[in-house]
Amino acid sequence: MKKQFFAIIFLLAGFTASAQKIPYTNCDKCWLPDSLGNHRVIVTFNGTSNIAKVIIPWRRRDNDPEGKRIIIQDAQTKRKITNVKTVTINRESGEIVFESTSGKGTYYVYYMPYKNEGRSNYPKGVYLKPENTASQDWLSRVSSATNVQTAMVKEFQSIDAFNSFYPMEVIATKAETDALIKKNSSTAFLVFPEDRLNSIRMTKDLPQRWIELGPQAKYTGTAARGENFAFQLGIYALQNIQDVKVTFSNLTSPTGKTIPASALFCINTGGTTYDAKPLTKTVNVAQGEIQALWCGVDVPSSALPSTYTGKATISVVGQAPKVVSISIKVSSKTLKDGGVSEPYKMTRLGWLNSTMAQQNTVIAPYTPLAVNGNTVSLLGRKIEVNSDGFPKQIQTYFTPEMTEYATVPNNLLTEGIHFHFINAAGNKINLKSQGVQFTKKEAGTVQWTAISANDSLQMTVTASLEFDGFIAYTVKVKALQDVSLKDITMHIPFKKDYAKYMIGLGQKGGYRPENFEWKWDVAHKNQDGAWVGNVNGGLQYSLRDEKYVRPLNTNFYLQKPLILPSSWGNDNKGGIKIADDGKAVLVNNYSGARDLKKGEELYYNFTLLVTPFHTINTDFQWATRFYHAYKPIDTIKDAGATLINIHHATAINPTINYPFIAWQKMKAYDDSAHAAGLKVKIYNTIRELSNHAYETFALRSLGHEIYSPGKGGGFSWLQEHVGDDYIAAWFVPEIKDAAIINSGMNRWHNYYVEGMNWLTQNVGIDGIYLDDVAFDRVTMKRVKRVLTKDGHPGIIDLHSANQYNKSDGFNNSANLYMEHFPYLNRLWFGEYFDYEKNDPDFFLTEVSGIPFGLMGEMLQGGGNKWRGMVYGMTNRMPWSDGADPRPIWKAWDNFGMKGTKMIGYWVEDNPVKTDKAKVIATVYKKAGAVMVAIASWEDADTDFKLAIDWNKLGIDPTKATITAPEIKSFQSAKTFGLNDRIPVEKGKGWLLIIK
Known part of the structure; x- marks a missing residue:
């Protein structure tokens, strides 16, 4: 699908000649970006020779266009043209001579081709260097040609709208910028009001759009009643300016009705911290740089339809302030949700200053101090x-x-x-x-x-x-x-x-x-x-x-x-x-x-x-069976699972840690799951944030508050649009979702809490799946409060890869995240946890969660199903071939695990022990019967004899039987005598029923 935009682009020769309109278009999936890049120029040639020259006024924001390859393709044959000579390449324009292989016709000029190197989920986008493929004979003919015919630029094209530079990343030329500076030499800064849908993206280049519009002393917008309406005030510093502040007057209608100044705000100059403290930010802008000030007005739902006008005063140290007239036309339409169901309109910026769920109320199952x-x-x-x-x-x-x-x-x-x-x-x-x-x-x-x-x-x-x-x-x-x-x-x-x-x-x-x-x-x-x-x-x-x-x-x-x-x-x-x-x-x-x-x-x-934080809830462990994949509801229900974890990079949760793109689909899926008796949780955490977040550039305008400083790089989109000073994080190749690392404790946590509340109340999620945690206990408590509000279950499970390595600073996952354990329902400490070589004490302390009142599951290599059952752990569907938990789930149901009392091997008076120190037993006890989980840590195959305290079991030994039920891929059915020595293979075990 092709979308078209128009911009005024001036021809070369100082861009002072008569203007022509060159459209910016998008051609979804018209070429493979990983070989040709995300951008091309469509050129038409009507000459009679086979040598064409094109002058492309591309106005590029990248700093080294001369260091990137130019690939020209014949549109008719789709073949690469090898006879190409670049005359002049700079940020403003490029002059290129090429062989017109099909004579008259259309040619594609790809000007930012790249290839991805490194790990697929942490790619390094490397832009191809210029190459010399032209033959010497052709170059000689070019140099001797006296009348090289000119090709015309028909349009600038991006692989899709998301990759487009138009309109906010099409740069002004140096001549245009110099002229603007000269014309306004008596002032310290200029103000360019901008619409909320045109996020200010560049900090060192003026957009050509601003040259055309010029500095403005007025902003005009249209909002609905009750809308959280956002707008931008772009500051261009002609001198170094310090301590930029924005203050607002009341907005008043012709009949005297007002929207109070307290309803207006600027996220760049102040707000509320993640832990509910007042925040004052100092904004300095260096000469020649741009600072976006993202402002908003929370239009009261009681506001009468009218046009409300007032002033925004921008002040800096030692300079005269500038006043921008604000005019907001309030329509008769009323938005009950403030417009937050349409986040692309930047209606959620106020969430950054939210204090939702900050009061330290007691969260179940805890009791008042x-x-x-x-x-x-x-x-x-x-x-x-x-x-x-x-x-x-x-x-x-x-x-x-x-x-x-x-x-x-x-x-x-x-x-x-x-x-x-x-x-x-x-x-x-x-x-x-x-x-x-x-x-x-x-x-x-x-x-x-x-x-x-x-x-x-x-x-x-x-x-x-x-x-x-x-x-x-x-x-x-x-x-x-x-x-x-x-x-x-x-x-x-x-x-x-x-x-x-x-x-x-x-x-x-x-x-x-x-x-x-x-x-x-x-x-x-x-x-x-x-x-x-x-x-x-x-x-x-x-x-x-x-x-x-x-x-x-x-x-x-x-x-x-x-x-x-x-x-x-x-x-x-x-x-x-x-x-x-x-x-x-x-x-x-x-x-x-x-x-x-x-x-x-x-x-x-x-x-x-x-x-510990509380007792362990074994019944929750037996009854809550995770299916960790996006699949049809019937498939999941038939598998015997009761709870679905929806990862990111799925149709209903496509982007990492920003589950708002496809929320309508997510709601439909949740509703279907609930109708089938299943619960649904989604992947959503804080550590990195998708580049598809609508607020990306508003957050970038906050400096390093939300995003960590870094060396940049990573996937091409980040390099082309974010530019520099960031840390590239997780990338999903299938949907080109490229994340950026968050800076730590900041106001994005306020947004996160509001988002969780909105998803719970409006989409119907039953909890969240955390893939490691980059926030502290303040945010965790707030999240648990909003997830469990109004009777919602608010189930939280935490996955972590083993953090004990150089990159993670040699910490233990359990130690690192223990402050969050009071609010979790299950652990999934999986990747890089070795279930074969570690001793029982490691399982108990680092993986099981039991010393803290939790229970867990296994992941890496499917875990060890025999050792896992000593701690009540198994796997989750459908991860790890060969570790299907359904046979064990069936064994639980056949025995009737609900209501059993877990007596672990760590309990000194455990009623069932073995005569081998490294063969350990945990008992799941109910009236008249017990299930005994046996696991061996012996270095070789061995056997053992059970030592049973029959009085503590409440079972008459003269009538007792010991059986091993058939459990697929776990054990074969067998019956043992009370005094038998029971064989056990190295690294394996048994589930025995004594009754």
């Missing part, structure tokens, strides 16, 4: 606060089975968490506490402060505990006089029973080493803390700089690593030692020697996360 004296109770846990503000004791109320709450608490600490201050002589400096003061007691948050001091040091502690068990500490240490210190340390003294396992600080999840030492290395390692604990009680902690910024993850850590805390790191003098003295396990977080001057302050900030 309760304060009794200095003890705070929360779901399954208690924290007693000492007079110095640190935890005196941390308790959990979970049984080892993790299926119910205990009546007797588990004390995690041998004594309170505390700081030590050691002077240069090696003596302890004692601080006297003034007592703890609780400053906030709300259902979702409890806060307290404490001050401890002597004549040389003062420590001010501020802490905040949230309903899920997260504690944030701000610890300010101030020198009251000059002081030399040998060390400042924080001790976490664990009871040995609750320091059995460890994840983090370079340690693979599993048993905690008896003695351990670690040093900071933020340049290479995303490591600042660890989880230490047992299945039914543990503690994650993280040491933070006062200017902590969440680093990038998933292949991009090295491009934005952690900040070395000036306190804890202390120029790499700091570190962590863990020592087991037989009675306790001391985690010693030290910072090393330093001198403090009077008045100097240090922040020893840290966070704590008390685990």
